[in-house]
Amino acid sequence: xxxxxxxxxxxxxxxxxxxxxxxxxxxxxxxxxxxxxxxxxxxxxxxxxxxxxxxxxxxxxxxxxxxxxxxxxxxxxxxxxxxxxxxxxxxxxxxxxx
Numbered sequence: 248x249x250x251x252x253x254x255x256x257x258x259x260x261x262x263x264x265x266x267x268x269x270x271x272x273x274x275x276x277x278x279x280x281x282x283x284x285x286x287x288x289x290x291x292x293x294x295x296x297x298x299x300x301x302x303x304x305x306x307x308x309x310x311x312x313x314x315x316x317x318x319x320x321x322x323x324x325x326x327x328x329x330x331x332x333x334x335x336x337x338x339x340x341x342x343x344x345x
Contacts (some may be wrong), residue, residue: 260271 260268
């Protein structure tokens with residue numbers, strides 16, 4: 248919009264009654280409220296997407312960590328079973344020899 252057009256619009260608006268000024272103020276206010284609503288909902292959508300991405304990454308990390316933990320528990324269970332069997336053999340030899 249060129250400066251002359253802005254001046255023409257301002258001159259036309261200045262010749263109108265206060266009623267039209269009130270209507271223009273309501274229209275501008277509604278437009279501003281709509282733009283603010285659109286801006287903040289866009290920001291909210293962006294924030295929601297970031298939170299979903301972080302949650303997805305964290306869930307993937309937990310899956311890997313749980314898999315590793317189950318492997319460690321399985322190894323520990325196997326080791327405990329072997330130690331128990333060995334201790335039982337030692338105990339049998341001690342009781343048989345003593």
